[in-house]
Amino acid sequence: MMSEDGVPLPDPAVSGAPQEFERRVRSLLEESAERLDGSVRSRLTRARYAALEARRSPVRGTFGAWLPVGAGAVAASALVAVALIVGVHRGSTTVARVSSVPVMAAAAAPSAPSVDDLELIADNDAIELPNADDYDFYEWAAAQPAPKSAGEPKSGGEEIGS
Amino acid sequence: MHAFVTLPSAYSTGDVRTESASMGGVGTLAVSIGGLDQVSAPEAAQGGRELDRFLAGIERKAFRIAQIALRNEDDALDAVQDAMLQLVRAYSSRPAEEWKPLFYRILENRIRDMQRRRTVRGRVMSWLPWHATEDDDDAQDPMAAAPSLEPQPLARLELNEAMGALEGALARLPTRQRQAFLLRNFEGLDVAGTAAAMGCSEGSVKTHYFRAVQQLRSELGEFWK
Numbered sequence: 001m002m003s004e005d006g007v008p009l010p011d012p013a014v015s016g017a018p019q020e021f022e023r024r025v026r027s028l029l030e031e032s033a034e035r036l037d038g039s040v041r042s043r044l045t046r047a048r049y050a051a052l053e054a055r056r057s058p059v060r061g062t063f064g065a066w067l068p069v070g071a072g073a074v075a076a077s078a079l080v081a082v083a084l085i086v087g088v089h090r091g092s093t094t095v096a097r098v099s100s101v102p103v104m105a106a107a108a109a110p111s112a113p114s115v116d117d118l119e120l121i122a123d124n125d126a127i128e129l130p131n132a133d134d135y136d137f138y139e140w141a142a143a144q145p146a147p148k149s150a151g152e153p154k155s156g157g158e159e160i161g162s
Numbered sequence: 163m164h165a166f167v168t169l170p171s172a173y174s175t176g177d178v179r180t181e182s183a184s185m186g187g188v189g190t191l192a193v194s195i196g197g198l199d200q201v202s203a204p205e206a207a208q209g210g211r212e213l214d215r216f217l218a219g220i221e222r223k224a225f226r227i228a229q230i231a232l233r234n235e236d237d238a239l240d241a242v243q244d245a246m247l248q249l250v251r252a253y254s255s256r257p258a259e260e261w262k263p264l265f266y267r268i269l270e271n272r273i274r275d276m277q278r279r280r281t282v283r284g285r286v287m288s289w290l291p292w293h294a295t296e297d298d299d300d301a302q303d304p305m306a307a308a309p310s311l312e313p314q315p316l317a318r319l320e321l322n323e324a325m326g327a328l329e330g331a332l333a334r335l336p337t338r339q340r341q342a343f344l345l346r347n348f349e350g351l352d353v354a355g356t357a358a359a360m361g362c363s364e365g366s367v368k369t370h371y372f373r374a375v376q377q378l379r380s381e382l383g384e385f386w387k
Binding site (some may be wrong): 022025026028029030031032033036040041043044045047048050051052054055056088125 | 210213214216218220221223225226235239242243246247249250251254321324325328344347348375378379382
């Protein structure tokens with residue numbers, strides 16, 4: 001008789017030695033199982049009762065098994081939404097307040113953009129950084145006194161037409 | 163990583179695939195719990211008694227098999243308890259003759275998971291500067307490990323010595339050989355049942371078993387001469 005990979009297997013009818021050896025090993029193992037101490041036997045009995053008790057307890061079906069997963073996902077989504085809303089509002093009003101709320105620190109850190117900031121960054125036409133050639137003009141404009149409100153033009157159209 | 167395998171032949175769980183997960187691994191997701199809702203109270207009580215008898219009949223051998231593999235009493239008890247729980251929850255409605263291969267399939271998965279976890283934990287602990295201290299804490303009490311001074315019958319001493327040698331030799335066997343030998347020789351499963359419990363072919367079971375016997379004979383020959 002040969003095994004799958006060509007190893008010859010002993011024929012129990014011909015070779016009695018392996019059978020005797022196996023019997024002795026088996027008897028030794030069985031004796032060790034019978035001689036287990038009382039604490040182990042007690043713990044095994046308790047484990048068995050616990051398993052059987054689980055069978056008697058109410059069984060949740062497939063829907064029940066998935067219910068905690070769904071509830072967890074909804075709770076996590078709600079938490080993220082609240083964190084974003086709170087963070088955005090606090091970031092747009094005052095930095096001092098958000099820094100006093102450590103739980104929301106990640107969402108409402110001073111660097112967290114407000115809604116206005118996000119719109120500004122998203123709008124390419126709304127921001128125009130000065131060119132290097134225009135620095136003199138901006139310095140001059142900043143040095144000028146603020147115009148009086150009564151003298152301000154009401155609209156660009158009137159200024160052009162005047 | 164999860165390794166999905168299917169039970170062969172008569173022990174197949176149908177559309178439920180087995181998974182070597184932390185629970186010891188059989189069908190942890192979306193498993194129909196044995197149709198318990200459909201059985202009557204007397205049938206359930208009868209099934210409970212059958213299960214009780216089955217578990218009571220295998221618990222000691224199952225514990226010894228787990229203990230030899232894990233070399234730890236508490237871990238072995240945990241593994242057996244997990245396997246009992248998993249069998250009862252997921253497969254109690256299966257025919258009783260399938261329980262034993264299923265139970266040992268679960269138990270072997272659980273043992274493998276615990277061995278893997280122990281390996282990973284050892285790897286992680288070796289990186290920690292204080293792992294030597296924790297090892298010291300886990301070490302057994304040397305007084306408890308010392309041999310008893312009470313006089314023991316010679317036969318008992320010889321038996322203990324032989325048992326220690328056998329356990330050591332079994333622990334040194336490759337996993338598959340140890341599984342095949344213990345399930346066939348100690349638990350008394352037939353080749354088909356052993357193949358179902360191990361998730362391999364019957365030919366592989368014969369090969370593993372034969373090699374295990376050869377190895378054990380070469381190591382233990384002196385104890386049985």
